[in-house]
Amino acid sequence: MTSGADIANDARRYLGVQYVWGGTSPSGFDCSGLVAYVYGQRGIQLPRTSYNQIQVGASVSPDKLRPGDLVFFDTDRKQAGADHVGIYIGGGKFIHAARTGQPVKISSLADSYYMDRWMGGRRVPGVSASPDPNPTAGEVTPTLDAHELAETYGMSYAFFKSQPELYKMLKSAVAGQWSPDRFQAEVKNSNWWKKNSDTARQAQVLQRTDPATYKAQMEAARVAARKLAVQAGAVLSDKATERLAKGMVWFGWEDAQINNYLGQYIRFQDNEVLGGMAGQIAQAIKSEAYKNGVAVTKQSILNNAQYVVRGLTTMEKIQASMREQSAGLYPAFAEQIKAGADIQDLAQPYIQAVAQELGVPETDVSVYSPKVKTALSRVNAQGQPEAMPLTDFAQSLRNDPAWRRTQSAQDKVLGIGRQVLAQMGLGI
Structure with a gap:
């Protein structure tokens, strides 16, 4: 491990080297170029720019600075972040490549210019903290008061x-x-x-x-936000992801708040399906609607999926609402539906009758089939809800032109013809 004192002594060798923007060698340095070069000579690789160098290592308060630590400043008020860096050498002083027209030099943290623009100190991994050779420098005591306080x-x-x-x-x-x-x-x-x-x-x-730790927390929150969005079926833009991450870090959002936020971004994907939790909810809504003989639009499915994810409603409430609708659509079965029966199950005898009489697969028939729906939602002569009796329903199916094309209809006609011929003594 390199001592901080060695880093500070190495930096002194380049005093007087002229400032060159983008410079990274003894022929000319900018501030971060000097830092990267000095540390690099000791086998410690640092990022190229001050904006990234401030992310390295551990935060050090001004009163705990030791030779070899990095000191950062915000000298460009137009842009947020650390845009200047130097190497602390003890006694409240640091070496840095200040700006164009000036050589690498030693400045003091006592300088009001740097005091007002202070951003933080960092201790780089691989560098041991050396004792400050001049911890009681008179020029430091008054200027660090504000930092220390x-x-x-x-x-x-x-x-x-x-x-x-x-x-x-x-x-x-x-x-x-x-x-x-x-x-x-x-x-x-x-x-x-x-x-x-x-x-x-x-x-x-x-x-x-401690901007490095803050940056790490925000990035972890962004990763978590993207994962939660996928799980919920939400489609987040970069800005929406950032708002969610900030909500998690800044405001400590809990699951209910996160889900309420994500629910606003539930969207159909290219194939018009919903993903994640929203997709599961959508399937449950469709299944419940089918069992209850209730028609639901794509927008209704989307809205309800959003509401469930956001915690504004529950599947139990959606199911109860659908049963209410089903009872209204099929009043003859209202009591059974309210007691928990599904109209699809109640309609099964009618579905089987259609399949048998018209010769179609039973899977092709449901409560949504016009003939079945009409029979179930019928009212009697007194205007009271009363499903069509099954015998009447079967007879109505035989009056359908489609019935005459079925094999059973043809067999029945053939049977009647043979019976008539037999009565006429012409049986074969």
Whole structure:
């Protein structure tokens, strides 16, 4: 393992090298190029840019910095994130390739420019923390007060800088040397505290204090969001996935809240089927509709699948609604339907009669077949619901032109003809 002191000493060798944008060698460095080169000479490979370098290693608070640690700053206010990096060498100072026109040099965290733009410190894996050779440097003591106080209050200076209301409060705390208890009381009385839940506050603090961990949590939430979407049958855009991930990380959404969100994105796929849980619900709805002789549209299936996923209704309620509809469509069987019987089962004798009399497969006949539906939903002469008697139903089928083309009809005609011939003494 390389010591942080060795990293700091290596960095000193390049003092005076001119800044070159995109430079990664002693002929010219930019800030992240210098860092990557110095660490690379010790066999430690780092990402090329500061935006990615800040994702490496563990977060280090300003008061815990040791030689060899990386220090990050947000110097371009137009873009969020770490756009400048240096190597801490102890005593509140760091080496960096500052900008065009300046050589690699040593600067101080005491500089208000860097203090105001501080984003965080990182300790790189493979580098041991060396003791600070000058931990009591006079120039550091006053300038780190705000950082130290922020850390004492369980947050970070970078986070306070991102919240104008809290930053103003922090400056007052530094000027007045408030006690932690007083500062916590002031924070809890702020609009920021009142408007954000505990999980939201924690996420915002983590985002600024330890961006690498925050990024990892968000990516894990995105992966989980995509998986949950597939399971639910939801089709999420990148933006919708991001909103769900943020809901999980920032607001601690539980299963019911996640499902309610996903239910809004239940969509038919290219083959007009639903996937995941929504697909299972859709099949259950279709099956229930078939058993109850109730017609359902594609839109109705989609809507109900969404509602079930979102927790706005249940399959039990959908089933009860369909039974109510079925009882209304087939009033002669209303009592049996309400007692739990399926109209498809109740219609079975009529279905068998159609299959037998008209010579069609029984699987081709259902309660939806016009003849069966008419017989089941009939009313009598007094206007009361009364299913057609089976004998009458069979006779009505024989009056159908289709019956005359059946084998049984032909056999019956042939039998009658033989009987007539026999009566005339012309039997064969």
